[in-house]
Structures are given as C-alpha cells and as structure tokens.
Amino acid sequence: MPNSTATDDLRIAVLGVGIMGADHVARLTSRISGARVVVVNDFLTEKAETIAAGIPGCRAVTDPLDAIADPEVDAVVLATPGPTHDKQLLACLEHGKPVLCEKPLTTDVESSLEVVKREAELGKRLIQVGFMRRFDEEYMQLKALLDAGEFGRALVLHCVHRNPAVPPSFDSSMIVKDSLVHEVDVTRFLFDEEIDSIQILKPAVNPGAPDGIQDPQIAVMRTVSGKHVDVELFVTTGVAYEVRTELVGEKGSAFIGLDVGLIRKGASGTWGGTITPGFRERFGRAYDIEFQRWVDAVQHGSSTGDYTDGPTAWDGYAAAAVCAAGVKALETGLPVTVDMVARESIPGA
Amino acid sequence: MPNSTATDDLRIAVLGVGIMGADHVARLTSRISGARVVVVNDFLTEKAETIAAGIPGCRAVTDPLDAIADPEVDAVVLATPGPTHDKQLLACLEHGKPVLCEKPLTTDVESSLEVVKREAELGKRLIQVGFMRRFDEEYMQLKALLDAGEFGRALVLHCVHRNPAVPPSFDSSMIVKDSLVHEVDVTRFLFDEEIDSIQILKPAVNPGAPDGIQDPQIAVMRTVSGKHVDVELFVTTGVAYEVRTELVGEKGSAFIGLDVGLIRKGASGTWGGTITPGFRERFGRAYDIEFQRWVDAVQHGSSTGDYTDGPTAWDGYAAAAVCAAGVKALETGLPVTVDMVARESIPGA
Amino acid sequence: MPNSTATDDLRIAVLGVGIMGADHVARLTSRISGARVVVVNDFLTEKAETIAAGIPGCRAVTDPLDAIADPEVDAVVLATPGPTHDKQLLACLEHGKPVLCEKPLTTDVESSLEVVKREAELGKRLIQVGFMRRFDEEYMQLKALLDAGEFGRALVLHCVHRNPAVPPSFDSSMIVKDSLVHEVDVTRFLFDEEIDSIQILKPAVNPGAPDGIQDPQIAVMRTVSGKHVDVELFVTTGVAYEVRTELVGEKGSAFIGLDVGLIRKGASGTWGGTITPGFRERFGRAYDIEFQRWVDAVQHGSSTGDYTDGPTAWDGYAAAAVCAAGVKALETGLPVTVDMVARESIPGA
C-alpha cells in the first residue's frame, strides 16, 4: 500500500548469512526500527543472492572487504566464521565503519589484542562484540540490583550452562571456547573486573555424550579481587537450554534463569520476585507485537486479505454489548442477559 | 551518519497524543520496523506540534478528519477519547484507511453495531481494535494449548484484574467498561464464543477505595455453551498491576499472570512450566534489544561518543584471554593464571 | 525389648473403623504421644475384632453406646456414619466423655442445634469437630498473618476444591455437604464470623462426570459483614487433590495450596514466600521421623535385624574421614585424597 518515502535509516551490510547471520538479516528487516540491510555477503555466493532477492533495495556482494568499503554501507554486522574476523575487523576500522561482531572477537589472544590496539589508535570505539546476554532482561536486572547495593559486596557466582545436544563436530575445548565464553563475559559484566585464574574439573563423563568429549565440565574461576565463580558446563543433557546464574553477596542472593524471572533472597528472610508494577511493564511487549503485526498486515496483507491481524470491529461491538449488560448488572446484582444481533445477520462482519 | 534513502515504510497518522497515543508514537518511531509517523493530531494543538517537531518528516494536523483524509497517510492509529471514535472510524472506512483503534470501539452498543455494518458493506476489514492481550505471550500460549486439546473441553475461567490505584474521576461503572472489558475480550478470544449473561456481585467495599465506588466487584459471566467465567475486579489494591487467568478444563488447568510464566497442571499429577527449549527462545529478545540499541548508538551516538552501546573490543580480548587459559586448564586440571596486558598500557582501549 | 511400665496415657475408644477410623487407630497407636486405643467398635464386628487383635491391651466392643459408657474409656473418637452421630454424641455428653467427632456433627440442622444446646447445658465443651484444615500449617499461617493485620481488612476469598474422582454413589448435593463443608468451616475459621447467604452456579458439566451430577459447581457465599467467598467445586478432574485458597485483603493478598507453601503479595510490589529461618523449622519434622523410626526399630527390630533404621557407625566413620581430609584441604587449597580402610576389612561393619 505505501509509496516510497525518503528516510535516514542506517544502511547495513551483513557479512555471513549462515543460521546466525540470516537471523540478523530477518531481525534488522522486520523487527528493528531505523535500519535496513542494503548489502549481504557470504562465501556461499548463492545463499547471499537468495537472501538479497527477498529484501527491497538489498544486493549481494561477493567480497566481504568490498562490502565493508562500499560507500553506501553505513555499518557492518559480522556473522562470518571466527578465523576471518581479524581481517574484516581491521577493514572496518580502516574505513571508519561501526561493526557489530558476533563472538569471538578473533580466534586467538594475539590478534584480539592487535584489534584492540588499532581501534584505540583511532580514538573512538567502532567495535561492539555480540555478547547478547548483557541485553537480556534478567541479566540487566541482576546487574542493576547489584550496582544499587542490594546484595552488598558480591562474593560468589554459581552458573549453569546446559544444552540438550551439540553438533557432532563439537570437542572438549569448544565447551570452553563457545559455551564458557558467555559466562566469562557475564562474570566481567556483573563484577566490572578481570578474571585472574581458571581451573577446569572433569567429572565422570555423561554416558550419553559423544565418545572422547569431556562433558560435563566444571569451570572454577577467580577474579582479581578474589570473587569465586563456578560454572557447570553440560552440553549433552537431552533436556533443554538452561542458562542459570546465582549471585551470592554479603547481604543476600538472587537467581536468574530459573524460568520464573529473577528471584531474590534477602535479610528479610523471604524469597520471591517482583510483581509487574503497571500495564506498561506487563503488556508493553504485547503492544509492540500488536503494532508490528498490524503494520505487517497492512503493508503485506493478512492471511484473510483484511487490513487487520487481530480483534475486529465485531469484537469491539461484542465487548460493548457485554459491558452495557454489565453496567445494568452492577445496578441490580442479578444476572442480565446480553443483547446482541446475530453475526450472521451482517454478511461480511 | 546515514544519508537519506528511499523506503516503502507505512505512513501513519496518530490521532490523539495523550499518554497512550504518545506511547504509540514512540513505539512506531523507535521499535516498529516498516512504519513511520507522518502526521499527529490532538485537540491540544500545541501538544501535537511539540511531538511532530521531534520526528523527522512528521507534521501536526489540526482536524482529525483532515488527517484521515490526507493522501500522504496510509493508515491511522486512533488514541482519541472514546466518544469521538464513532465519527473517526466511519471516516477511515470512507477513505479506505486501515485503522488500529484503541478500545472501546465506540462508547455505545448502537454506534458499535453501525460501524460493524458499514465495514461489512466494504467487503474487507479495515478496523483492528486494540485488545492487546491477544498479543501477550502468555495469553497466546494459553490459547494455543487450549486449541491443541491440552485441557480437553474448557469449563471454567477464573480471572483477577487488580490495579494499585485509579484516577479520582473513576466510578463504579468504569470498572466494568474500562477494566472488565479486557476480560470480556479474553473470554471471547480463548473460547471463540459469545457471552450470554453477566451478573455483578458487590462485596463490602475496600476501606481504602474512594467514597462511593463499589470496589472490589465480582463479575460472573456465562457463555453461550454454558462456560463459567468469574472475574475479581479490584482497582484500589495499593499493591501492583495483577492480571491473572486460570483456565480449568476437562483434562487439566493452567495459570497465567502469576509472574512466573504459564503454569500447567495435568493428569500426570504434576504442576510446572516449560524450560525455554533453545537459545532463540531464551535470548531472542536480547538479540533484538542488542541490535536496536546498536543501531540507535550508531545513528545518534552512544553516551560515550563511541559507535557502540555494549561490549567493546577490550571485552572481546579479555574473553579470548580467559578462554585460552581455560583450554590450557582443561588439559591439566590445575588452576591456570590468565595472561592479559594491562588495559592502561593501551590508551583509548 | 522393653518391659511393661505404668503410664497415664489417655485411654481411647474409636467408634467406626472404616477407612477413616482405621487411619485414626493407626495414628493414635504409632504417631500420637500420650494416648492408646483401648476399645474399638464397628457395626462390622469382625473388622473391629481384627483391628483390636493387632493392638496390645485393646478389645472390640459390639455396642457403640457400651463403648462410650465403658469406665476404662477416657475419651472417644467418632468415625461412624453421620446418621449415628446424633445419638452417640448425646451419649458422650451424658457420660462426660470428651469426643473428637468426624464431620458432620450430625446430618441435619435441627439435631446439630440440639447437640449444641445439650453441651451448653453442661457448662463445659466436650465435643471437638474434625475440621482438620484448622491444623494444617498453611491455613494456620494464613490465619496468623490475617490476625496480625498483614492484609488489613479481609475482603474476598477465592477457593478451589478439586478431587480427581469420586465414588459412583456421589450425587450433586454431596458436593455441597461433603466438599463445600470444608470451605464453609475455613471461611468461618479465617474470618471469625458467620455466613449469611449462599448461591450455587451451575456451569456446563464436565463430560467426564458421571451422568446426572452437576460438576463443577461454583458456590458464592457472603458473610455477615459482606465479605465475598467463591468456591470452585470440581470433583471429577482426573488430575489430583487440589485445595487452594487465596485471601484478598485491603493491604495485600496470599495464596495457600499451590504446592509451594504460602505465597504473599503486598504493598512492596513483590510476591514470594518465607525462607525457613533455622534448622528447627527446616529439619524439625525430620528429627521427629528419625526418632519415631529409631524407637520403632529398637522396639520391633529393623528390616536388617539391627537396632537401627538409619545411618550406621560406618557412616559416622566415613564422615569423620572425609572431614579430616577437608580440614587438611582447607590449609593447602589443593585436592586431598581421603584416607579410609576398606569396609570389607571389617566383617560385620
């Protein structure tokens, strides 16, 4: 329905459109305001072309470095394999292009340090690393409570990182590099300090784990100030995706990741969570979904061909009829029959 | 940073920019993809102008009917007072403009029916009513489970609708028209059938309620097929916003709105919820927030002036250093010290 | 092992040893201190004799009125069918015997009133009615919090009474007389006031309920001061035994019966429960069980023929060995191997 209008949307190149990259393309196209994907790239050229074809104003570019250099690209999302990050990040820095880089930054410590140094020389930060847990509501709540002094001094962090299964190519060190890496960042995020040492304990292995993999593992980390962090890493549980953290402080403790929201324990001797204080906190997300679906239905049509993907005028009429009966019932205290026309009497309603 | 580009964003007029309407303007501008607010209107002209001034390409229009008729407006959001809905909805129908109308559809049953009839004559639905609970994750889950036969035939619905407080102008009948109306729609949404009768019981009033208001109220509704629905309406609890529903069926029951996700009880004699099955369900929303904040930081600058609003290259380097130590620790089982350069040695990092 | 000793145990006659009465005999014999069953009676004489034969110093008596009159009986437990209560209670009053009477007091209002009057004439209360929920920890907690002013003035009570199934002989009025009767007493217990009126709503029946039974039912009661009580009665759920109460007051609300302990919601905007404050609250019941089992094992022998039904000396030795290694490990921070002899080296250990 709409005509073309001029905008100042951020023009983004997504490099790497495997599972994660394709997810990010969909995200930027259909859920993120103020941005559009104008370039996609993948070492599987065809895949990039297919995706580009589905997005108005988007094209596939063969060489990732060309995509980064493209003057019509304002910013870059890096979802390419880790070993290529090094070169691509340096190219972003060279062209002054902001970049959101999926973890890892690079695949070894030396090249990571080199990237840090090159960016530092520029005098402004262009790189963001994709540690998305920092944007998860429960982690944000936990961090906010900790910073507000709710738990006093933090002492201990217990983490659990469980996957139902991993791809056959997974090996023991990937449990450290791909799974533990998130808890490494969570630790640094929550505590604002570096990790000083790490130990990895190896329990008897899960009979259901692929041959040769040490699973589960127990990582024990210690921060510079002496905080203790333990992490159960168990990637072949057969159950579900369980990511859990318990922070224990001087004045209380809190759990996140129990599937019931943040649970606090404190000096009052009680445990529990917060009731959503108002309709915005309770239904704000529902409003967002309602509006996004309505916009999509109006732009692209709903499944019924109507310009709506939700409650219709009939639903509004029915509610009015019941509430009118309700107001009458409020006076009498007795049951009141709702008075409505038959829907069938209005073809098309 | 970005230059202007051509788009096919949906061009929207928001009529009424009080608390709810202003919320919707912000929503469409900063969280919804594929739409932009091009016109705002309010009977307080100045308020509309202030809001328009803050949005590139948006202007204030004095007459709501002009806004609806405007050829540069593709669709309309109605957040005006209920008594004006009637006329504005008919104008939308006349101009063939899709409209998302905040509840109520209109303020009386007759005019609601008239709107339904006029739309039905057009042969396509242009009106969506703002019953946003249908887009809330827990209500959607409950509906999906019910439709999938999880509870067998639905028999009873217990609802609670509690507000901490209401404005001084609130009266007893508004509890029916403004609060109960949501449960009316929830009942019709879950059960796909109409409500046949309604009774309202009046307990001794809350000493803390304003003089003359019947609060709490207990509404008892019966659907056409005989399902029982009761609703506690209590709008001066002093506690929080509590909206809860328990569905009781032939084969089990479920709670939503307990602040712990959907809880099921079933023939297995167990109660409980679902563990988030994978990282997408667990962290999908975090990815959305991460990307929206990154886009905003790149477009408008972060608080630090950097093109990032999250983990930096240094965070990526630190994670790499800890994981490298972790891989070593995996071999030895003993504590391994993490080897990192001092952050201070790299000015700007 | 023990010899006979003199005691001042209360000598009890249990009248009626069907399912409930037999349970009470077992309770008095094996879990209650300071009482012993000396007489049992049942209209099935043989059943009474079998039970009496299993209890030292207990005999069967054929006529319940003889049992009540028996000079060697100090007190009576009445678990006979309801229609016989009337006569038996009056006999207890006549002989001045304290009696614990399973509900109902009698099967009609007039005879109940007659019993009340006859007891009142005695000037002391001899009758206790078996409304056992008043002794349930969660109901006691709820009552204590309410009386302490935690919720301000009580306004509303929502109850649920669900059974998985009922015997084939159950009819609609028994749902009122046998199930609702508990919530009647709960209401009176919590609110310390009488119930003024009652209404029973009849939803469409559960397809799984026996023919002709109105199940579920919704009872709505109003107390003298205007408090509202609603009760969902649903006795063919196929799920489990669910007895739940939510009290809503002027200053907050609380749930019991959710299988997670008492949950409170209050003006702090939080929901949650109490952490058990100390080892007595946490493990006091475990101590009771430990001691009762040990006493039973010593008196009657354990399954192994040993004078213990729990952790043995070997368990004490093993704990000592691990703790000794732990104390060493506390000094070094390194793993310490536990030093223990092989259990096989000590025949009989």
Add this chain to the structure above:
Amino acid sequence: MPNSTATDDLRIAVLGVGIMGADHVARLTSRISGARVVVVNDFLTEKAETIAAGIPGCRAVTDPLDAIADPEVDAVVLATPGPTHDKQLLACLEHGKPVLCEKPLTTDVESSLEVVKREAELGKRLIQVGFMRRFDEEYMQLKALLDAGEFGRALVLHCVHRNPAVPPSFDSSMIVKDSLVHEVDVTRFLFDEEIDSIQILKPAVNPGAPDGIQDPQIAVMRTVSGKHVDVELFVTTGVAYEVRTELVGEKGSAFIGLDVGLIRKGASGTWGGTITPGFRERFGRAYDIEFQRWVDAVQHGSSTGDYTDGPTAWDGYAAAAVCAAGVKALETGLPVTVDMVARESIPGA
C-alpha cells in the same frame, strides 16, 4: 483424667540435655509414640534435675556410664559433647544398649574406626548416627527418584549450606566439621559410594564474617566413581537457613531446598513439582497435629478449660446450617439466606 495403665514403652536415657538434648527430651515426651524418657544426665547436674522433675517417672543420673548401665534403661540418646562420645558409645556396646548418637560419631578418625570395629564384633548394629537429613521428606524423595532411575546415572551434585550467623567461637575448620559433614553424608546417602578426594577453595571473605574466619568456602569433592560434588559453605549470610541440593543426572535434574518442594527438570523440557495426590498426603500431617492437640487438651485441659482445642459443636452446627442452605441453592441457582439461631440465645455455646 486418665488412670495409670501398663505399657511396653521403650525406656530411654538422654545423655546431655543442652539445647539439642533438651529438644530430644521434649520430642520423645510429647511427639513420639511408644517411648518415654526415664533417665536424663548432664554434666550440669542441676539442669538434668530440673528437666527430670518435669517428666512423670523420670530421674536424673549423675554419671553417664551409670545411666547407660541402668537396667531400667532400654536405649540411649547421646547428645553429649563430641569428645565424650567415644567412651559412651563403647559403654553402650558393652551393655548391648541401642544408641542414637548425635553427630559426630567421635571427634577423630581413629576412634571412629575403633567404634566401628567393636560394634562389628558384636554381630549386630546398635549404633545409629544422627544424620537427620536422611529422614527429611525432600531428601527421601530425591533418593527415591534417583534409585528409581528417574535421572539416569547421577553425574553432579551442587549443594549450598548457608547459615545466617554462627556463634563467636566458630572457626574455619568447624565449617568443615560441623557444616560440610552434613553434605558429606548426603553425598554418601544419595550415591551409595564413598568420597575419594576433597578440595577447599577460599574466595575473598565476607566483610561481615568474624575476623580470621574463611567464610564462604567452596568444597569440591569427588566420589570413587568420579561424580563431582560442590558445596558452597557460607555461615554468616545474615539471611536465613538455606540448605539446598541440585542433583544433575544423565536424564534430568532436580532441586530440593528451594522452599517450594522438590522441583524436577526432565527430557520433556518441563520444570515443576508434584501436586499432592490425595487428602492423606495433603492433610495427613494436619490430622496428626489435630489428634495430638486434642489428646493434650483432654489430658491437660485446653486454655479455655474445655476438653477441646479446635472446632466446637457450634462450628459443626454452623456448617450444617450453611450446607442445608447450599443444598437448597443448588436447586434454585439463586441466593439463599442461611437460617441460624443466634449464638447468644444458647448460654455456654
């Protein structure tokens, strides 16, 4: 009220009547069936005499070894200080007296082993050690589920042992010997195997802990078959008594000690607990309390001088009146007023 009767109660000597021993005396006297305390002993003679004076048929004995040897003592409870256990346990063995010994068995590994050997020579076990967690409902449930194969092979155990505070005399090694000892036994109880090695990690200490105490501590244990156990020991939390265990197995995991009953996670991708299946499980404990209080009220009188400590005949009458109205309401569907006489019209009711 009762006359003296002959019984075969187990005659018990309680040695040591400090806090724990006095608790056990009260337990045996008022909550345990089939046992009576006939002898108490304490190195504070006066304390023993005071306690003995309050129990019919009980006397104080000065020398613990005399108490053990006393022919009128059938069995012994040992709540004396740990260093005396050695000698007292050997005396119990010598006299063939069953003994329930509070932990520790003895205070060092060698004497513990000696006790084990001496008992083994007798050919029957007389000693039970007071690891009461084995009798806690949640630990028993966890053990039963594990043994039933619910979790497959057990792999990891995460424990938390938190106290709000400890006496001033507490030192770092007591955290191992007095707190960790329980988790040592829990591990051995759940896994039916011995612990092979132990490591204790020392995080930065809680600022609120007394000077010189290492608190919290993290104990890491490994069983003979390689199962990993970690225990957070934190005895100055200022919060409450928190004792928690999570068992992680090949096919699922479970939590106990979260104050909400046992919570399971399994291959169905769900988390949750069990609904109490029937009235016995839900209210069995309430029946016990009801009966114990009734027995106590009849024997010793209630606070009102009546022979009841619960619902009275009036409560039975009121319930009958409401149910009679309910049965009428079931027919009409309309509100029915309850018909009752005024309580004041019956003096004494």
